[in-house]
Amino acid sequence: MGRLVLVVVGAMVLATAALAASLVETDRYGGTFLTYAQVDRPDGSYRRMLTTPDVIAAATAGAPLPDGTRILMETYYRPGEISTVFHAHKVDGAWQYGSFNGRRTPNLATRPQASCLSCHARAARTDFTFTRPSLDAAATMGLSQFTCERGGRSPCDASVYEDGARP
Amino acid sequence: MRRYAPALRFIHWLTALLVFVQVTLAVLNIVFYEPRPVLAERLVQAHLSLGAVIFMVTVVRLGVRLGGRRPTPLFGQGTGMAARTVHGLLYVCLMVLPVSGYIKLAALGFEITLFGVVALPALPVQLRFAAAADTVHDTAALALGTLLVLHIAAAFAHKTGVWARRGARRLTART
Numbered sequence: 001m002g003r004l005v006l007v008v009v010g011a012m013v014l015a016t017a018a019l020a021a022s023l024v025e026t027d028r029y030g031g032t033f034l035t036y037a038q039v040d041r042p043d044g045s046y047r048r049m050l051t052t053p054d055v056i057a058a059a060t061a062g063a064p065l066p067d068g069t070r071i072l073m074e075t076y077y078r079p080g081e082i083s084t085v086f087h088a089h090k091v092d093g094a095w096q097y098g099s100f101n102g103r104r105t106p107n108l109a110t111r112p113q114a115s116c117l118s119c120h121a122r123a124a125r126t127d128f129t130f131t132r133p134s135l136d137a138a139a140t141m142g143l144s145q146f147t148c149e150r151g152g153r154s155p156c157d158a159s160v161y162e163d164g165a166r167p
Numbered sequence: 168m169r170r171y172a173p174a175l176r177f178i179h180w181l182t183a184l185l186v187f188v189q190v191t192l193a194v195l196n197i198v199f200y201e202p203r204p205v206l207a208e209r210l211v212q213a214h215l216s217l218g219a220v221i222f223m224v225t226v227v228r229l230g231v232r233l234g235g236r237r238p239t240p241l242f243g244q245g246t247g248m249a250a251r252t253v254h255g256l257l258y259v260c261l262m263v264l265p266v267s268g269y270i271k272l273a274a275l276g277f278e279i280t281l282f283g284v285v286a287l288p289a290l291p292v293q294l295r296f297a298a299a300a301d302t303v304h305d306t307a308a309l310a311l312g313t314l315l316v317l318h319i320a321a322a323f324a325h326k327t328g329v330w331a332r333r334g335a336r337r338l339t340a341r342t
Contacts, residue, residue: 075201084201093294094276099204108204112277115200115211121271122305124298128275153201 022142026050029085029104033072037134038145039164048074049131061136064127065090071129086116088129095120095128119155130155133165141165172235178228182261185221186311189214193308215268216281222265225258253317260311267307271300 023034033050040046050072058066073086082102089096089110097117098110126132134144146164148156171179192214200207272279273290274297280286292300 084204086204108208112275113204113208114215114272114277114279115196115204115208117272117275117277118196118211118268118301119200121275121297121301124295124301128297152197154197 023056023138024143029072034138035143036138037131037164038143039131039161040145040147042147042149042151044079045075045077048076049134050074051135056135056138059132059136059139061133064093065129065132065135067092071135088116123155123158125158126161130158130161131165133162137165171237172231174231175228175235178224178231182221182224182228185217185224186261186315189217189221192217212280212283215272215279218265218268219281219287221261225261229258250321253314253321256310257314257318260307260314263307264304264311267300267304271297271304274300 023036026033026035029050032053034053034056035048035050036056037049038046039049052070055065055069055071067090069088069090071088073088075083075085077083084099084101084107085104087098087100087110089098094112095117096110097108097113097120098106099108100106120128120130123130123132129135131144137144144165146160148160150156170176192210195210196207196214199210269279269287270290270292273287274292274294276294278286278289
């Protein structure tokens with residue numbers, strides 16, 4: 001019986017590791033980043049959310065992400081063509097935001113930015129991060145891909161990000 | 168007394184202009200934050216500074232209004248009551264919007280510097296109040312929009328009433 005439990009737990013650990021490994025990896029931002037979510041829009045644009053493997057491993061639903069967490073949001077207005085890349089960095093429990101363009105030229109310095117904070121305030125329940133449910137699910141379920149039906153660039157309601165994180 | 172005092176009329180139209188610019192700045196942030204993040208941040212900074220100006224203008228306006236006389240209502244008691252309610256709620260929105268915006272950003276640890284010069288003091292507000300302040304800000308903005316529609320519609324009705332009475336008086340004078 002004990003051996004059976006061990007086998008089941010081992011299989012679950014391996015399956016989790018395999019799913020985490022299935023997340024698309026990139027090193028174009030000076031370190032390893034994994035894509036944990038893709039949010040499509042009705043106009044054909046989409047946003048890809050990336051973070052580092054240690055954050056995916058540490059993410060626990062309901063608990064704040066650790067200090068030092070970095071999340072990137074790549075914006076695509078045409079398939080395969082990266083426009084602005086946003087950078088969220090957690091410092092002393094608070095989020096700082098910055099951005100750079102597709103050629104990695106910085107445009108907005110990473111610090112508390114009112115234009116970002118004013119919108120992220122409504123995602124307080126999920127650590128001020130809209131796609132946090134997808135990040136929490138990434139280690140066990142792999143990439144989340146879903147559509148935010150709202151036109152333009154406003155974030156969708158929280159329920160869209162919660163439902164989108166489910167397999 | 169038929170009209171508001173010139174100072175109040177000036178403040179009224181100044182507020183109308185400031186609110187129009189303020190709404191435009193908020194909408195432009197949504198349009199520009201992705202393709203032009205630096206411009207979007209400048210627009211939001213202007214939104215914050217203008218919010219403080221609107222707050223101060225509203226305080227001055229309330230002072231002037233409470234100290235002076237108001238014109239006699241043209242219509243019946245019910246309409247007068249409705250007008251007073253809408254005006255009162257408009258004042259509430261004009262005060263609540265800047266204050267809730269300030270609390271929201273203060274809770275998130277953002278230090279507001281008006282016009283890049285005057286730093287507002289940090290408030291001892293916990294992070295968990297940011298979402299509540301955000302809800303208040305959004306709700307007040309929605310309420311302001313609704314009240315403005317009522318206010319503008321009532322202003323047109325009022326003007327139409329004034330013109331109709333003038334026309335009737337002229338007609339009576341001729342006959």
